[in-house]
Amino acid sequence: MKKKLLAGITQDNGMYFLEIDTTNGKxxxxxxxxxxxxxxxxxxxxxxxTQCEEMLDQDQWKQAVEANSTTLGLNDWIxxxxxxDGELAGFDNSLFDNEVEVDGVDYLFSSESCGQHExxxxxxxxxxxxxxxQLMKIWKQYHMKELPENSALSIVEETKEIKQDxxxxxxxxxxxxxx
Numbered sequence: 001m002k003k004k005l006l007a008g009i010t011q012d013n014g015m016y017f018l019e020i021d022t023t024n025g026k027x028x029x030x031x032x033x034x035x036x037x038x039x040x041x042x043x044x045x046x047x048x049x050t051q052c053e054e055m056l057d058q059d060q061w062k063q064a065v066e067a068n069s070t071t072l073g074l075n076d077w078i079x080x081x082x083x084x085d086g087e088l089a090g091f092d093n094s095l096f097d098n099e100v101e102v103d104g105v106d107y108l109f110s111s112e113s114c115g116q117h118e119x120x121x122x123x124x125x126x127x128x129x130x131x132x133x134q135l136m137k138i139w140k141q142y143h144m145k146e147l148p149e150n151s152a153l154s155i156v157e158e159t160k161e162i163k164q165d166x167x168x169x170x171x172x173x174x175x176x177x178x179x
Contacts, residue, residue, distance in 0.1 A: 003159050006169050007037075007132055008122035013177045014039035014112055015170070016119050017096070018135065020159055022147065033147045033156065035139040038114035040096040042174045045106040048091050055090045056081055100167055102174045109170070116143075124176055126169055127162060131155070 003020045010016050021034045043051070056078045064070045070077050081089055088108075095111040118136060125132060138152045147153045 001157070001160055003162075005159060005162060006126045006164055006166060006173070007119075008125040008127070009173055009176055010039060010119055011121070011123050014041050015096070015109065015173050016122060020135070020156060022156060032144055033138075033142045034144055035135065036115055037117045037119060038095045039112040039117065039119075040093075040109040041112055042107045042170070042177060043110050045099070045108055048108050048110070049087045052088055052090050053078065053082070096166075096170075098166055098170055100170045100174065102171050102178075107170070107174050124173075126164065126173075127159075131158065135159070 001020070001022045003018075005018045005020070007016045007018050017038050017040070019036050019038070022032075058074060061070070061074045061077050064077060070080070072080055091108070092111040093108050095114055096109040098109060100107050118139065120136060122129075122132065134155050138147075138155060142148075142152060147156060
C-alpha cells in the first residue's frame, strides 16, 4: 500500500503531508514499512514570479558571463532566461504541484522540507488527530522494518480508507493560513 495524506497545518503555517508505504521492496522476506513527511507553503502566483525574478540576480548573471554563456546585459539576460524557462524558472513546487484559486487569487505551493521530517503536533488536522499521533509513534518504532500483525498494522491499514481531495483541502488550508 502506498498512501499520501495531507495531515494538517504546522504551527508555522506549512501544509504537512505524510507518505506511507508498505510495499518498499523486501527485507528479509517481508515488505517493509516506510513513512516520511514533507511540508509545503502556499504562495501567491504573483509572489512566486517575483521570487523567481529576484533569484535571477547579478551574481548568477556574472557567472553566466564568466562562463561565456551569455553576452547579454543583466536585464536582457533575466528576460532571456524567463522566456526560455518560463516565469516560474527556479520555483520548486516538486513536492505538491497543485495550483488553486482562493478568493480570486492563484496559489502555488513552495516545497520546503521533506524526508525524515517529523511534526509532533499540528495546529489544524485534516485527518483524525489521534490517528496522526498513532502514525507518528508507529513511524518512530517501525520505519524501515516489518509491521507486526498487531494494532500497528491495523492503524496503517486504516489510512487506506481515507479519501482526500487535495485541491479542496489546499483551498481550505490557504484560507486557514491566511486568517
